[in-house]
Structure formats: C-alpha cells, structure tokens
Amino acid sequence: MQAMKKKTCMTLNSAAETIAYNQDLLTEILLRLPTKSLIKFKCVSKQWLFIISDPDFCLSHTRHHHSNGFLSPTALLLKGDCYTPPSEFAIVPLKHYSKVPFFHYIIDPDIKILQSCNGLLICESSRRSYLICNPTTKSFWRLHPPSNSYYNFLSKFCVNLAFDPLRSPHYKIICIWENSREPYKFNLDVFSSETDSWSISIITFEVDEEEAIDFQDGVFCNGRIHWCGYGNETLYFDVENESLKTMPMTLPTRMDAPEECRYFGESRGVLYLAVTYCMAVCLEFDVFEMARDYSQWNWKKRLNLGDAMKVFPELELGCVEYCPGFSGVCFIRSEKEEEPKVVLWADGKIICFDFNEGAWKKLYDLGPGFKIGSLYLGEDDHLHYEKFHAYQYFENLSCL
Numbered sequence: 001m002q003a004m005k006k007k008t009c010m011t012l013n014s015a016a017e018t019i020a021y022n023q024d025l026l027t028e029i030l031l032r033l034p035t036k037s038l039i040k041f042k043c044v045s046k047q048w049l050f051i052i053s054d055p056d057f058c059l060s061h062t063r064h065h066h067s068n069g070f071l072s073p074t075a076l077l078l079k080g081d082c083y084t085p086p087s088e089f090a091i092v093p094l095k096h097y098s099k100v101p102f103f104h105y106i107i108d109p110d111i112k113i114l115q116s117c118n119g120l121l122i123c124e125s126s127r128r129s130y131l132i133c134n135p136t137t138k139s140f141w142r143l144h145p146p147s148n149s150y151y152n153f154l155s156k157f158c159v160n161l162a163f164d165p166l167r168s169p170h171y172k173i174i175c176i177w178e179n180s181r182e183p184y185k186f187n188l189d190v191f192s193s194e195t196d197s198w199s200i201s202i203i204t205f206e207v208d209e210e211e212a213i214d215f216q217d218g219v220f221c222n223g224r225i226h227w228c229g230y231g232n233e234t235l236y237f238d239v240e241n242e243s244l245k246t247m248p249m250t251l252p253t254r255m256d257a258p259e260e261c262r263y264f265g266e267s268r269g270v271l272y273l274a275v276t277y278c279m280a281v282c283l284e285f286d287v288f289e290m291a292r293d294y295s296q297w298n299w300k301k302r303l304n305l306g307d308a309m310k311v312f313p314e315l316e317l318g319c320v321e322y323c324p325g326f327s328g329v330c331f332i333r334s335e336k337e338e339e340p341k342v343v344l345w346a347d348g349k350i351i352c353f354d355f356n357e358g359a360w361k362k363l364y365d366l367g368p369g370f371k372i373g374s375l376y377l378g379e380d381d382h383l384h385y386e387k388f389h390a391y392q393y394f395e396n397l398s399c400l
Contacts, residue, residue: 027051031064035136035395055169058397062119062165065396069166070268071118073392078328078345079113080373081387089113090372091393092343092350092364094332105138106131115161116391117220119398120171122161130159132171134398141400143173146189146198156180160218160225162239165398167223170194172239174225176215184209190242193400203244207235221266228264228273251275251288252299261387263329267340273297274329274342281318283309285329287342303353305346308360315347320384328388345388348372 030038030051038061042049051057062071076092103111103123110126123131125142133140145157157177173191178184188203207213211231218225226236229249236247251273260278265271271290276282283305288297305326309315317325328345332352339355343363348371350364373386 023047023051027057030057031061035061035065035397038397039136052397055399058399059165059169062396062398066166068268071166071394071396072334073332074395075393076330076332076343076350077113077116077391077393078350078372079389079391081389092390094363103133103135106133106140113389113391114159114216115218115220116393117161117163117171118165119394119396120161120163120400121391122159122173124159130173132161132173132400134396134400135393136395137397137399139400143191145175146191146200158215158218160215160220162220162223162225163398164220164223165396168194169399174218174237174239186215188237188244202242205235205244217264219264219266219271221271222269226264226266226271228262230259230262247290247294248296251286251297254286255282255284255302257282261327265329265331267331267333270340272300272331272340272342274331276324276329278322280321281324283318283324283326301355303342308346308351308353311360312349312351312362315349315351317347317384323384325384327386328390330390330392332392343390345372345390348374348383 030041030048033041038052042052065071072095074093074095076094077089078092079089108125108127108131111131112124113121114124115122119134119136121133121135123133125131130143131140132143157175160174161171162174163171170193172193175189175191176186177189178186185204185206187201188205190199190202191197192199208231211229211233213227213229213234215227218227223240224236224238226247227234229235232248232250233246234249235244237244254275255277257277257279260276263274270292273288273290274285275288276285284302286302287300289300290297305317305324309317319325326344326346330343331340332343333340337356341352341354341363343350343352349362350372352361352363353359354361371383373388374383
C-alpha cells in the first residue's frame with residue numbers, strides 16, 4: 001500500500017513538473033480558468049505572473065470566454081441619481097457573487113460612471129478629466145480633452161467609449177461637443193488608444209432643435225455608438241469607418257400620457273428601448289426592439305408592474321404620486337437565451353421580466369427588509385424619489 005501511494009505521488013509530481021516546464025501547455029490550461037482565479041494565481045510564481053500579465057494572453061483569455069460572438073455581463077452596477085455619492089453604487093451579481101472594490105485604487109475623491117463597455121468603464125473625475133478603468137485588474141488611465149480652444153467652460157461636451165475586445169485590443173473615445181456661441185452645431189473628435197492621439201473635428205454636423213438627441217448616454221452595439229433621440233430620428237456613429245448615420249426614432253405605439261423617461265440599451269447585438277410615462281400612478285411601460293436593419297422600432301410588449309406585485313406582494317409600488325417606485329431599466333440575455341430579460345429596480349429590489357418564459361422573476365435580493373438605495377435617505381426622503389441607472393459589468397483581463 002505504501003509503495004502504491006509513493007508511486008502515485010511520484011506520478012503526480014512528474015505531471016506537475018511537465019506542466020510547469022511546458023509554458024505552452026500551462027498557458028492553455030490558464031486560458032480556461034475564470035478571470036477571478038487568474039487574478040489570485042498571479043501570486044503563485046514569477047512564471048505565472050509573467051504569463052497572466054502578458055497583453056496577448058489577456059486578449060486570448062477574453063476571446064476564449066465569449067459565446068456566439070458576444071461577452072456576457074458578470075454583474076450590474078446600480079447607481080442612484082439623487083442621494084448616493086458619486087462613487088457609490090450597488091452590485092447586482094448575474095453569474096456569481098463578485099465584490100469588487102471598484103475605485104479604491106484611484107485617488108480622485110468623486111468618480112462618476114458614464115458608460116460600461118465590454119469590461120472597461122469610462123468615468124468622469126471631479127478633476128475635469130476622464131478615467132478609463134478596468135476594475136477587474138484595478139488599472140486605469142487618465143484622459144484629458146484635447147488641447148483645443150473650444151474646450152472651455154462655455155462648451156458642453158459628451159464622451160462615449162467604443163471597445164470590443166473580440167475584434168480589437170484597442171478602444172476609442174468619441175467626444176461630441178457644442179459651443180455655446182453656435183447652438184445645435186456639433187463637432188465630433190475621436191481618441192484612439194492604438195495611436196494614443198486625438199483626431200480633432202473629423203465630423204461637423206447640425207441637429208434640428210426638435211430632434212433633441214441625448215449625446216450623454218451612448219450605447220455601443222455592433223461596432224457603432226448609438227444615441228437616444230426624442231424626435232423622428234437620431235444618429236449613430238460607425239466607429240471603424242468614422243461615419244455618422246441616421247436611425248429612426250418614431251415609435252409604433254405609446255400610452256396617452258407624456259413620457260417620463262426613456263431607457264436605451266442593447267443585448268447581444270440588438271437595440272432595445274423602454275419608455276415610462278408621467279402619470280399620478282403609472283405602473284406600465286412599453287418595450288421596443290430595433291429591427292436588425294435599423295429600419296424601424298417594433299413594439300414588443302407593455303409591461304405592468306401590477307402583475308409583478310401579484311408575484312411579489314412585498315413590493316409597494318405606486319404609493320407616491322408621480323414616483324412609481326421603479327427605475328434603472330436595462331436589458332440582459334444569457335448565452336443560450338433567444339429573448340432578453342428586462343431588469344429593473346423596484347422598491348429596493350431587483351426584479352426582471354423574462355421574455356422567454358413570459359413571467360416576472362426576482363433577480364436579486366439582499367435579504368429581508370433591506371432595500372437597495374435606502375442607505376443614504378434622509379428622514380424626509382422617500383425611497384421612490386430615487387432614480388437609478390444600471391451599467392453592465394464584464395469581468396475580464398482587458399488591458400488599457
């Protein structure tokens with residue numbers, strides 16, 4: 001028996017030595033491990049640190065973990081508008097619990113998330129600069145607006161991030177700015193991480209006052225940055241070809257009430273739009289899906305939070321006039337699903353409507369009595385006054 005144990009140990013040691021001295025074999029094994037494990041395994045040896053830190057390995061690892069040409073989010077970052085400090089947000093896990101100290105490695109006091117894009121975040125700093133961050137690797141890079149006389153406090157400008165590691169390890173920052181002396185006339189600048197330089201005013205364009213395009217919250221999908229419009233049409237920017245094109249925003253149906261908010265997003269190459277309405281008590285909202293050829297918006301369903309309250313009686317929605325108690329609508333889809341889930345914050349809980357099953361589900365609950373968003377409320381504040389934005393978080397090793 002002792003001889004058999006000794007032989008087994010010798011065999012295992014021999015196999016371990018074979019792997020340790022064969023860097024190609026070790027690399028193939030590491031490529032198949034989860035991102036979180038690789039972060040910890042950097043401490044195993046200098047060899048492992050060298051392999052895992054190599055930009056080519058980081059890119060190969062990210063590409064190895066895609067599904068049908070898309071990455072899947074690990075979590076949602078839920079950020080409140082009214083009461084939470086700029087750097088504070090709730091983490092809603094989608095795959096496994098992942099507590100990430102997102103900004104502890106950045107010395108700036110106030111960091112505001114502007115956009116999440118396939119593993120990278122672009123954030124605005126109180127120091128009038130922008131930070132491109134990978135929270136998984138705790139790395140960031142500071143970007144200042146280009147040296148241009150128009151970039152002053154009289155100009156308003158918006159930045160958007162375009163990054164698809166399945167196509168390229170490089171990212172681009174699209175900046176749209178409007179000078180106060182020339183309202184509705186915009187310039188578009190592009191920063192490329194590949195060249196580490198700005199291309200200034202590659203496009204100049206005008207927007208009709210009635211079209212009202214929101215350049216703040218761009219959505220990156222299919223290699224393009226899309227912006228939500230409130231008129232008959234809006235714009236999107238083809239990043240590779242550096243061209244600006246139009247897209248319809250006319251909706252096929254709507255409720256007989258003023259719009260309160262539009263939630264514009266995407267999931268696995270499809271654009272979605274959710275529209276809420278301004279009424280004393282309104283628990284309904286419409287969901288639309290953009291055609292693949294960008295020809296029109298198709299009405300998908302009118303969702304009623306009253307139905308969700310029947311499934312989850314603990315939800316207290318519609319108890320404050322003109323504050324329905326839900327916000328932060330976003331769209332996610334797993335690798336095997338054909339239809340999306342519509343995720344939202346509702347009375348401090350995270351619920352979703354699953355189009356595959358046609359049912360309301362509870363996506364995440366921190367526990368009895370605890371409500372996301374309640375931590376910073378004052379005595380006279382109501383939780384339903386808070387409005388949330390949701391950002392998808394992708395856990396990967398993408399390099400800056």
